[in-house]
Amino acid sequence: MKTLGLIGGTSWHATVEYYTQINQKVSEVIGKQANPELLIYSINIELMREQNKEKINSKYLEVSKKLQEAGAEAIIICANTPHMVYDYVQPKIDIPILHIGTATGKAAQVSKMKTLGLLGNKPTMTGDFISSKLKNDYDMEVIIPEGESLDKSHYYVSKELTQGTFSDEAKSFYLNQIRDMKKRGAEGIILGCTELPILLKGIDSELPMLRTTDLHIKMAVEFILEN
Structure with missing residues (x-):
């Protein structure tokens, strides 16, 4: 098996989800008598809240080099927004x-989706690190919430979900957003916050939900086991 480096901490709830699922899914293939070798570096989430792009880039480069030197053969960033450092x-x-946009694009392509709604925090929704990946590599269009809903989504992600609060109010808001995006032409919804699949777990919606966490983890497991 290959050794994978995980960059987590944004949030630690999401990091736990990645670590747990990677181990569980690998064990489904190799058996419970063994587990993959994983290197984890957990970054303080305050770094992302400062919104200092130069500082964020510098920290993720520093951590990536440390994981590489420690023996990682690939890196997975255990959240959506930090993929802003990829380029x-x-x-x-x-x-x-292992880019979360690639994992998402491949899944949408299999389902023949061409227009996708994107939910998450404001940097993820308005940034191009996911939308441009889907546009350039898969010829897909991305739509996002309109008006005050953009700020409201950002609030729920940054003030509730990443701090471990999963409210009924937030669930209702996101289900309404999915309904609205369907009217605007979306064929599927990207849950572009690692905590959104936790919030909406087991809930049916009006459109297929592309759970970036699950798709990204699947990509990680395939990498670990590809030999």
């Missing part, structure tokens, strides 16, 4: 970063 970090290290 800066990837050319400066010698091992691949």
Whole structure:
């Protein structure tokens, strides 16, 4: 099995989800008598809240190099928003970063989706690190919430979900957003916050939900086991 480096901490709830599911899904293949070798570096979530892009880039490059030197053969960032560092970090290290946009695009392609709604925090929804990946690599269009709903989504992610609060109010808000995006032409919904699949777990919606966490973890497991 290959050794995978995990960059977590944003939030630690999401990191636990990644670590647990990677181990569980690998054991389904190899048996419970063994487990993959994983290297984890948990970053303080305050770094992302400062919104200092230069500082964020620098920290993720530093951590990526440490994981590479420690023996990681690839890196997975255990959240959506920190993929904003991908274009800066990837050319400066010698091992691949498994991009969450690639995992999402492949799944949407299999289902023949061309227009996707994206939910998450404001940097994820308005940034191009997921939408441009889908546009350039898979010829897919991305739509996001309109008006005050953009700020409301950001509030729920940054003030509740990443701090471990999963309220009925937040569930209702996101289900309404999915309904609205369906009217605007979305064929599927990207849950672009690692905690959103936790919030909406077991809930049926009006559109297929692309759970980026699950798709990303599947990509990680395939990498670990590809030999």
